[in-house]
Amino acid sequence: MYRLLSGLAVVEASSFVASPTAGLYLAQMGAEVIRIDQAGGGPDFRRWPLGPSGSSLYWENLNRAKKSVALDLSRPEGRALMQRLAASTGQFITNFPVEGFLAHEKLRAHNPNLVTVRVMGQANGGPALDYTVNAAVGIPGMTGPAEMGDAPVNHVLPAWDLLTGAYAAFAMLAAVQHRAATGRGQELRIPLADVAIGTVANLGMLAETVQEGQDRARLGNTVYGAFGRDFATRDGGRIMLLAITPRQWSGLVRVLDIAAEVAAIEQARGVSFATDEGVRYDHRDLLFPLVEERVRGWNHAALEQALEANGCCFGGYATMTEAARHPALVTENPIFGRTENASGLDYPAPGPFVTLPDQSRGAPARAPRLGEHTREVLGGLLGMSDCEVDGLADDGVVALG
Structure with a gap:
């Protein structure tokens, strides 16, 4: 792991792809990223692909280099702890709803200078996933061979999620820089739908459609314009x-x-x-x-x-099995290494994608066990004693991993 963001601590409360990706990228650059989940696992804790033991390889890899805190967010005590933790470092990333117990204005009561980066589905607060957003912006109508006719072709890679996650990490650093200059925190909202349609527009595809009054024809594997x-x-x-x-x-x-x-x-x-x-x-x-x-x-x-x-x-062209054995891509690629995994599996694990010629990446960091750092974080950020944490654990408000 690099240490470019040493000294920056970020609390993350999220699930699925975009928001966890933002935390992952910050962690790989040296930030201390503390992910907070529902005790027992949130909605993405057992998401496919799964290892032989049933553990999620998806969760394991999107949460490398992070610390894990597990709270029972169905209880008022758990939500109150979540609010305090979210504001404690001054930096918070989430995809929880705009309204609710993690609303920015409620968190500001604990820290007036808080920076909140909120990944959303739609700008109006409505739900959306990568695949629904992709359908809405017209990409499936351009994907695939002409023989498909009007039938849509979805993509496999959640591109809008990944772009949104990277943009959220960038937005966090921009807001931290702004706060350093002005002393003011703020909330930044990043709707997945806006990232998708904005990216399509940045590539000139929206202007092309408006000007020509029709959709671009399907080209199969032909590259448009070249x-x-x-x-x-x-x-x-x-x-x-x-x-x-x-x-x-x-x-x-x-x-x-x-x-x-x-x-x-x-x-x-x-x-x-x-x-x-x-x-x-x-x-x-x-x-x-x-x-x-x-x-x-x-x-x-x-x-x-x-x-x-x-x-x-x-x-x-190669299969993913062939790619996994390719020297330049994986087996001799310095972004990959071996590390302990909570799943117990041994496989190439990626570190930061960027290369710093004068620094070593070191071994990739493992993902935490769910709730592994609950005691450490509650003590370090909220000043709780071991006795207090044990009492919360006994009452089922927190899980200690």
Whole structure:
């Protein structure tokens, strides 16, 4: 773990993906992140995928490097403790509802300078998940091959959750910086739906639809606006080829030995493919069959070697099982390491994604056992004695892991 955020302590009360991801990223950069859950586990504590013992690999990996406190939030005493803890460090991340016992104004009674980052579904407080938001912004209508017709195609990766989590971590640091300059805390609300539609707009996709008055057609694996698609090799492999820059295009032409054919297409259509990726996209009806025919004459490994030597952009398709065994991706990638896991399983565990050339990541931190740090946190942040904590545990208000 890096120590760039040493000295920053954040309390997190959250579940599922976006809010826990924000806490994870802060923890991996050195912040002390204290996650508070319902005693016995919240709604994501047993979420799939599961290990052989039934423990959640999802929960285990989204909560690495954090401390765990377990409270019975169904009881007034547990909610009162939650309020005190949420305000105790001055930084709080949650996806609990705007109104309720964790409302920012209620927490400010304990700490007027509190910074609260609240991940939400919709701006009006309504519920939303990654998959419902993705459906609402129109992405499933662009995903998949043209043969799908009007049937939507959902994505597997919860992209909006992950973007929202990263944005929430950024928002927390921005608010902490603002408070240092002004002395004022505040609440920052980050609706998942706004992240999704805002990102679509940032990419020009919303403007395109408004201006053209129609939806973008499905393209399958073709990259919109550039030369890019998957192609089959002679030995049954499949490779994704892209040519975004002039160097990538010239390298691809050289490797496939299609300079004469490309020049003939350019002359026939009065265009040049050398510098403009959009022109290459416009004339894909002739370029794709040409490239497809030449790629079929190569074995996959030999083609990759030639493409790499010529500065081309490509990627071979692999299963996740194959990716897990790939040296550059996993087995020799320094972001991965081995550590003790609460599940008892041994597998590559990721640390921070960023590389600091003059610092070592060290071993990845493990996830806590549920309630493992309850005694430590209640004593350290709220000044409770062991006797007080034991009394709360005996009464079922807290769980000690």
